[in-house]
Amino acid sequence: MRLIVIGGDAAGMSAAAQARRKRGPDALEILAFEMGRFVSYSACGIPYWIGGVVDGPDALVARAPAEFRKAGIEVRTRHEVTGIDLAAQRVTVRDLDGGVSRTEHFDELVYATGATPVRPPWAQVPEEGVFGVQTLEDGAALRAWLDTEKPESAVVIGAGYIGVEMAEALINRGLRVTLVEKAGQPMGTVDPDMGALVADSIRQLGIDLRTGVTVEGLETANGRITAVATDSGPVAAGVVVVGLGVRPNTALAQAAGLPVGTTGGLRTDQRQRVVGRVWAAGDCTEVHHRISNRPVHVPLGTHANKQGRVAGINIGGGYATFPGIIGTAVTKLCDLEVARTGLSSREAEQAGFATVSAVVESTNRAGYFPGAVPMTVKVIAERDSGVLLGAQIVGRTEAAKRIDAFAVAVWNRMTVSDMTGLDLGYAPPYAPVWDPILIAARKAEEALRKVPPRP
Amino acid sequence: MRLIVIGGDAAGMSAAAQARRKRGPDALEILAFEMGRFVSYSACGIPYWIGGVVDGPDALVARAPAEFRKAGIEVRTRHEVTGIDLAAQRVTVRDLDGGVSRTEHFDELVYATGATPVRPPWAQVPEEGVFGVQTLEDGAALRAWLDTEKPESAVVIGAGYIGVEMAEALINRGLRVTLVEKAGQPMGTVDPDMGALVADSIRQLGIDLRTGVTVEGLETANGRITAVATDSGPVAAGVVVVGLGVRPNTALAQAAGLPVGTTGGLRTDQRQRVVGRVWAAGDCTEVHHRISNRPVHVPLGTHANKQGRVAGINIGGGYATFPGIIGTAVTKLCDLEVARTGLSSREAEQAGFATVSAVVESTNRAGYFPGAVPMTVKVIAERDSGVLLGAQIVGRTEAAKRIDAFAVAVWNRMTVSDMTGLDLGYAPPYAPVWDPILIAARKAEEALRKVPPRP
Numbered sequence: 001m002r003l004i005v006i007g008g009d010a011a012g013m014s015a016a017a018q019a020r021r022k023r024g025p026d027a028l029e030i031l032a033f034e035m036g037r038f039v040s041y042s043a044c045g046i047p048y049w050i051g052g053v054v055d056g057p058d059a060l061v062a063r064a065p066a067e068f069r070k071a072g073i074e075v076r077t078r079h080e081v082t083g084i085d086l087a088a089q090r091v092t093v094r095d096l097d098g099g100v101s102r103t104e105h106f107d108e109l110v111y112a113t114g115a116t117p118v119r120p121p122w123a124q125v126p127e128e129g130v131f132g133v134q135t136l137e138d139g140a141a142l143r144a145w146l147d148t149e150k151p152e153s154a155v156v157i158g159a160g161y162i163g164v165e166m167a168e169a170l171i172n173r174g175l176r177v178t179l180v181e182k183a184g185q186p187m188g189t190v191d192p193d194m195g196a197l198v199a200d201s202i203r204q205l206g207i208d209l210r211t212g213v214t215v216e217g218l219e220t221a222n223g224r225i226t227a228v229a230t231d232s233g234p235v236a237a238g239v240v241v242v243g244l245g246v247r248p249n250t251a252l253a254q255a256a257g258l259p260v261g262t263t264g265g266l267r268t269d270q271r272q273r274v275v276g277r278v279w280a281a282g283d284c285t286e287v288h289h290r291i292s293n294r295p296v297h298v299p300l301g302t303h304a305n306k307q308g309r310v311a312g313i314n315i316g317g318g319y320a321t322f323p324g325i326i327g328t329a330v331t332k333l334c335d336l337e338v339a340r341t342g343l344s345s346r347e348a349e350q351a352g353f354a355t356v357s358a359v360v361e362s363t364n365r366a367g368y369f370p371g372a373v374p375m376t377v378k379v380i381a382e383r384d385s386g387v388l389l390g391a392q393i394v395g396r397t398e399a400a401k402r403i404d405a406f407a408v409a410v411w412n413r414m415t416v417s418d419m420t421g422l423d424l425g426y427a428p429p430y431a432p433v434w435d436p437i438l439i440a441a442r443k444a445e446e447a448l449r450k451v452p453p454r455p
Numbered sequence: 456m457r458l459i460v461i462g463g464d465a466a467g468m469s470a471a472a473q474a475r476r477k478r479g480p481d482a483l484e485i486l487a488f489e490m491g492r493f494v495s496y497s498a499c500g501i502p503y504w505i506g507g508v509v510d511g512p513d514a515l516v517a518r519a520p521a522e523f524r525k526a527g528i529e530v531r532t533r534h535e536v537t538g539i540d541l542a543a544q545r546v547t548v549r550d551l552d553g554g555v556s557r558t559e560h561f562d563e564l565v566y567a568t569g570a571t572p573v574r575p576p577w578a579q580v581p582e583e584g585v586f587g588v589q590t591l592e593d594g595a596a597l598r599a600w601l602d603t604e605k606p607e608s609a610v611v612i613g614a615g616y617i618g619v620e621m622a623e624a625l626i627n628r629g630l631r632v633t634l635v636e637k638a639g640q641p642m643g644t645v646d647p648d649m650g651a652l653v654a655d656s657i658r659q660l661g662i663d664l665r666t667g668v669t670v671e672g673l674e675t676a677n678g679r680i681t682a683v684a685t686d687s688g689p690v691a692a693g694v695v696v697v698g699l700g701v702r703p704n705t706a707l708a709q710a711a712g713l714p715v716g717t718t719g720g721l722r723t724d725q726r727q728r729v730v731g732r733v734w735a736a737g738d739c740t741e742v743h744h745r746i747s748n749r750p751v752h753v754p755l756g757t758h759a760n761k762q763g764r765v766a767g768i769n770i771g772g773g774y775a776t777f778p779g780i781i782g783t784a785v786t787k788l789c790d791l792e793v794a795r796t797g798l799s800s801r802e803a804e805q806a807g808f809a810t811v812s813a814v815v816e817s818t819n820r821a822g823y824f825p826g827a828v829p830m831t832v833k834v835i836a837e838r839d840s841g842v843l844l845g846a847q848i849v850g851r852t853e854a855a856k857r858i859d860a861f862a863v864a865v866w867n868r869m870t871v872s873d874m875t876g877l878d879l880g881y882a883p884p885y886a887p888v889w890d891p892i893l894i895a896a897r898k899a900e901e902a903l904r905k906v907p908p909r910p
Contacts, residue, residue: 010888045823045883054883059823301888302881323876330880339880368500368514401886402856404879408863411877421778422866424859425785425794426757428500428509431856433465433756 001028003315004091004106006081006252008034009041010301011282012112013063014308015315016073019108022316025072031104032068033079033093038136039065044301046139047162050146051169057136084109084256086278108277108315111253111266112308115246115283115299122217123157123242129225130218130240133162142241151238152176155228157215159186159202161331163243167207168333170241178208178235180228185211187338189329190392191345193359194338194378197394201336210235246299248284261286263297270321272311279315281307288324291343291389291410292351298325327390328407330400339403342390342410345380354383356451358443362436364398366428375399377440379406379416386415386448391440398430405437416444456483458770459546459561461536461707463489464496465756466737467567468518469763470770471528474563477771480527486559487523488534488548493591494520499756501594502617505601506624512591539564539711541733563732563770566708566721567763570701570738570754577672578612578697584680585673585695588617597696606693607631610683612670614641614657616786618698622662623788625696633663633690635683640666642793644784645847646800648814649793649833652849656791665690701754703739716741718752725776727766734770736762743779746798746844746865747806753780782845783862785855794858797845797865800835809838811906813898817891819853821883830854832895834861834871841870841903846895853885860892871899 003019005012016030032039040063049056065075076093082101083092091109094101117132129149131142145151154170156163159181167179179186179202185195186202186209202209210232219227219234227234248265250258258274261267265286266274274280282304286295303325313320328341348355357380365372375395382389391406393399409419419441426433434442458474460467471485487494495518504511520530531548537556538547546564549556572587584604586597600606609625611618614636622634634641634657640650641657641664657664665687674682674689682689703720705713713729716722720741721729729735737759741750758780768775783796803810812835820827830850836843846861848854864874874896881888889897 042821042823042883042888044881044888045821048824048883053825054823300881302879302890305888306876321876323873326878328878328880330882330885332882332884341878341880366497366500368497368509369503370508398853398856400882401853401880402859404857404890404892405859405863407879408860408867408869408877412863412867412869414863414867418778421761421776422863423781423783423796424757424862425783425796425856426499426755427785427787427855428497428503429787430785433497433499433760435757435859437859 001107002105003028003030003108003110004104005030005032005110005112006091007112007114007282008032008039008075008077009043009112009114009282010304011308012110013040013068014305015110015112015279015281015312016068017071018309018312019316020071020073022313022318028316030073032073032075033081034075034077035080035096036135036137037077039068039075039077041136042301043134046133046136047165047169049139050133050142050166051172057140060136081252084252086256109279110311110315111258111274111278111280111284112282113249113252113284116249117242117246118244119242120244122215127218127220127225128223129238130242132242133166134246145239146173149238153236154178154239154241155180155235155237156241156243157228158243158245159209159211160188160243160245161329164202164331164333166241166243167202168205171205171207178210180213180215180230180235181209181211182214183211187331189344190338190340191378194376194392194394197376198336198338201333205334246283248286248297250284253280253284261295263295265297271314272307272322273314279311281311287322290324290326292347294351296325298327300329326407326410328403330403332400335396337393337395337397337400339393339400340390341403341407342388343380344390344392348380348389353389355380355389356383356444356447357381358440358447360436360440360443362439363432364395365430366432369428371397373397375436377436379440379444381416381444381448383451386417386445387413388416388419402437416441416448420445456562457560458483458485458563458565459559460485460487460565460567461546462567462569463487463494463530463532464498464567464569464737464759466759466763467565468495468523469760470565470567470734470736470767471523472526473764473767474771475526475528477768477773483771485528487528487530488536489530489532490535490551491590491592492532494523494530494532496591497756498589501588501591502620502624504594505588505597505621506627512595515591536707539707541711564734565766565770566713566729566733566735566739567737568704568707568739571704572697572701573699574697575699577670582673582675582680583678584693585697587697588621589701600694601628604693608691609633609694609696610635610690610692611696611698612683613698613700614664614666615643615698615700616784619657619786619788621696621698622657623660626660626662633665635668635670635685635690636664636666637669638666642786644799645793645795646833649831649847649849652831653791653793656788660789701738703741703752705739708735708739716750718750720750720752726769727762727777728769734766736766742777745779745781747802749806751780753782755784781862781865783858785858787855790851792848792850792852792855794848794855795845796858796862797843798835799845799847803835803844808844810835810844811838811899811902812836813895813902815891815895815898817894818887819850820885821887824883826852828852830891832891834895834899836871836899836903838906841872841900842868843871843874857892871896871903875900
């Protein structure tokens with residue numbers, strides 16, 4: 001029996017590792033192909049590497065190929081799978097360094113190719129000084145540019161998680177940073193009122209945040225970037241980072257006839273099976289959103305790891321399912337902490353929910369305790385049932401991970417009314433006697449009472 | 456209509472405030488009696504005041520009597536209620552400064568007398584230099600002693616939450632501190648294996664922790680404390696703090712014929728009603744433990760506030776219930792963070808559960824992220840069902856409040872298996888890609904699989 005894994009990052013290598021735990025090398029041969037030089041790394045750590053907060057790239061690698069080999073998992077980096085023949089149970093693999101292609105037989109196949117950065121037409125001609133931050137190679141290239149060219153100004157395009165984290169990394173390195181966002185707010189994953197708090201904080205860091213601005217092209221001299229052209233004029237740039245999100249990397253799968261869903265991600269069943277002996281996991285797949293009951297594409301390492309683990313357990317003869325996601329995410333921007341779970345107001349509306357929301361200002365610690373700082377908590381509940389649909393937090397410290405309590409409440413479909421009685425941890429260094437979560441639940445409960453009955 | 460409140464701290468004043476929100480001064484007169492000089496204060500803040508971390512006593516007062524008066528709530532401090540006549544709807548009140556007693560009529564009564572420190576016989580003779588830390592007056596007396604007598608050594612008796620916090624406060628003031636505990640571990644609210652981690656940390660702070668040691672008496676000279684006599688010899692002490700826990704203060708209620716439960720606390724219904732128009736809330740009551748399904752006495756400000764709010768809403772003509780507790784608690788000892796929720800292993804056993812537990816070592820942040828420090832997480836699950844019964848955390852930073860996610864999971868009776876799929880917040884500054892909570896749930900799930908089937 002032979003398992004072939006396409007893609008050597010979180011999802012693929014988690015699958016490989018779990019399959020190996022279940023089945024020894026005599027029962028199952030495992031062979032993983034990775035296009036890049038690195039496997040099993042934390043792409044989420046790249047902005048911190050660029051910013052000089054953590055070392056890289058080696059520190060970002062959880063397990064090197066040699067370690068996998070010791071565990072009986074053969075890993076071939078710089079090997080690109082260029083074709084899948086499902087009927088013949090074969091993949092075609094090209095050695096990117098040697099240039100040779102060959103075919104390899106599989107009994108089980110894990111498709112874990114990840115996602116591809118979104119690049120508008122203007123960004124598709126490679127210009128010197130324009131970078132994505134998707135792979136460790138991207139990170140290394142950007143760092144080399146920063147170290148050798150020493151640009152004074154940077155433009156980051158896109159103010160989602162990666163864009164915001166990259167803007168911080170670059171300003172920490174002393175660059176003048178402009179952050180350009182097409183939408184009216186940074187971090188479109190939170191509601192506009194919470195986004196406004198984030199925008200204020202970004203500007204307080206000295207980042208020139210420009211919302212509602214569309215990029216129209218790149219300006220270059222001698223093939224090197226000089227500025228970003230926007231609908232409100234050019235912005236000088238010695239380096240450009242594009243953070244416009246990613247799309248599931250499914251070209252190979254589609255060519256092989258594997259089913260792709262409405263989000264563009266591969267469709268799998270509960271056990272991460274695509275068809276027959278083909279499995280998929282990670283950023284190349286779509287996942288079930290437990291609250292909207294819709295398929296969504298949410299490229300996050302935490303899901304990739306879980307999905308990979310589930311696929312590996314099943315391949316290894318065990319039984320596991322991936323239960324779907326609820327949209328939890330946390331971000332740090334210097335001392336600003338932003339978190340969300342469940343559905344935002346807009347997402348809830350799009351899913352057809354009528355909602356009531358409440359926003360409260362509280363503090364992370366008892367008001368009299370040193371280090372107490374403000375924290376804003378928003379709660380979104382279904383209008384008639386009072387079921388918690390989502391929550392968002394913006395704070396300064398000890399704020400973001402509080403979202404986990406909300407996440408578990410969303411997961412269990414608690415009502416905000418039930419939440420007001422929750423027994424959460426209280427001590428002055430950790431919370432006011434009414435935890436911000438409880439205050440928000442109380443305020444949402446009150447808001448629900450004021451909603452007029454439906455006609 | 457007149458509401459009389461006996462006891463002016465968290466429970467009583469929350470009840471008064473909520474009743475006032477529901478009913479204006481024309482519909483309801485509210486009169487609160489408090490024995491001490493302060494109302495509505497954070498007793499939990501006293502150790503931090505003693506340790507010089509926060510100011511006091513005023514900073515610990517949430518609302519002063521004058522503020523309550525402005526809100527239409529009459530507060531009389533230094534007034535002790537000495538009798539309740541239920542049939543006549545009257546209380547007898549003594550002005551502790553004037554010495555005069557009078558009776559006051561009530562239509563509704565809130566009994567919120569709090570708890571009384573446990574004092575063994577040897578501690579019942581007041582000696583100079585021996586203190587409790589129950590009220591702000593206690594705190595002020597201890598601070599005055601420390602400031603004027605400048606003792607070099609302190610003995611703290613009892614290594615529960617208060618004892619541990621007081622030991623830290625005193626060592627922060629430069630005293631030599633011995634912490635004496637009868638049981639084999641500090642913080643009996645966590646399992647012995649977690650308690651051992653706490654013991655190590657206490658000792659690393661330079662606190663002389665002596666477990667398994669019984670106090671036999673106090674040694675004095677000229678009426679002033681000189682040492683604590685124990686079954687393993689005397690310990691010199693220029694000041695002694697007694698932190699042996701508290702008992703519900705129900706003498707007055709029992710004299711009036713009100714029902715007291717097996718824990719010694721007043722029994723109430725779901726709405727905090729004792730009988731007829733008598734309500735009770737806070738440390739003087741017993742509460743329902745949602746997991747053991749037993750009444751328990753858990754004197755914590757967070758419960759007192761919630762119960763008081765519930766009583767006040769009901770008195771004001773609204774409807775609210777207190778859903779019970781699950782035993783969540785968090786403590787800080789310098790940079791050590793300790794948290795628990797649900798049942799400990801012993802509590803689970805006492806409640807009749809067969810359990811399986813798992814302990815994992817992880818970190819608060821991604822391992823490669825600066826500031827990543829170890830964190831130990833213990834999960835206790837029911838043997839056959841896999842339902843999460845409790846969890847405990849010992850860590851260094853960003854650890855304790857993670858208990859809230861466990862608390863919401865316990866509250867919703869999740870299985871550890873379901874918990875392995877939870878969508879918790881992930882970003883390198885906040886968690887490893889597998890959050891410690893998920894790792895613990897996975898390990899507990901594995902442990903459950905290994906349990907042999909019952910004969």
